[in-house]
Amino acid sequence: MTERLTRNQLAQLVASDITSGAYVNLGIGQPTLVSNYLTASQNVTLHTENGMLGMGPAADGEEIDEDLINAGKIPVTELPGASYFHHADSFGMMRGGHLDVCVLGAFQVSVAGDLANWHTGEPNDIPAVGGAMDLAIGAKDVFVMMNLLTRDGRSKLVHTCTYPLTGVECVTRVYTDLAVFLVTPDGIRVRETYGCTFEELLQLVDLPLLAPQREPESRLNS
């Protein structure tokens, strides 16, 4: 049995699952780590909501330019082949289904693939949504990256989200430190576990889950 994944291992796993040539938007926070593990041969083009395709790594020293920032308002660089466009075009790329993958953090994901990641709903919390709702419904694949459990041990994969929703039935995969979950029409299928067995995972999340499928014969024989 492999160990529970660290944040960087999780980012590496997500990166390795992104198909070659994909257009990808990485959300703020943990998802940004994924860019550290994308390889040149994957030829992935990064989109940033504030109007750029072909975003490069974070800028440093003399490269820092106040007119060239990412969605988190961090200074970044441009790669050869980059393009700039206005906000309506940028969000048209999302809403129009042109992005292959977006990777987002989450407070909760439901078994139906509902996402809650923008607002705690607490009375004192000033709400801010940014591009989260557009990303959630726009990309062909919506990957969530999060720790499976809250600090007090409750599963963030839930039957029904209790936090305000970001999007309905939009998440396609959930990458966590303890397991990767696939949202399917039949329910949530566990792809693999890390540092726990499938039976232990069932105890932790207290939800009906479909067991990992055995490797197809053809793949084993190839």
Added chain:
Amino acid sequence: MLTVHDNADQAVSGINDDAIVLIGGFGKAGQPVELIEALLRRGSRNLTVVSNNAGNGTDGLAALIGAGRVAKIICSFPRQSDSKLFDAKYRAGEIELELVPQGNLAERIRSAGAGIGGFFTPTGYGTILAAGKETRIIGGRGFVLESPIRADFALIKALKADAVGNLVYRKTARNFGPVMASAATCTIVQVSEMVETGDLDPENIVTPGIFVNGIVVVGPSVRSKPSTEPGL
């Protein structure tokens, strides 16, 4: 008719109390700080401001909000670790907030400029930000009816203008500029440089001069280290 103003104060001299003002920028990139500061000096009150954020730090839009000039803000991402002036006004109940998903904000502004009466978008469907709005199932998917945002004024920042008001922008400072330019009765642009008509390649013009009413040159922007505050 395009007016080239001598300074930012003259450029904003027509913005009176109760005006609806689109303000460009994503964080500090593309924020027309000199025009906002001129608006602050002008003293117009009870403004409705439409902008992605609700100000960073203490200058530009943050200062306008801090001075109590903004009665209502329509934006996608007001709360940031350096949005203290907005946060204080909001918690004191002194500013109204209409929170709009960022793509809906851009499209509501774009649709106003394009003469669209409203549009159905999947963004926000099934969330509290769609509460009370008309919805429709189209092709098996849920959509929400959103309305255009038309304004009296747009204040935006571009890199260069020519004498007929054609604009080019710089990198991610473009952001809301082109859509805002189209959606206001009077669009005022601060640029770093004004060039002769014909000096901009017509193939590369981003905002055609038909959308621009006023230009003011404020000199090149200072390349400074932007804040590294996280935010959507």
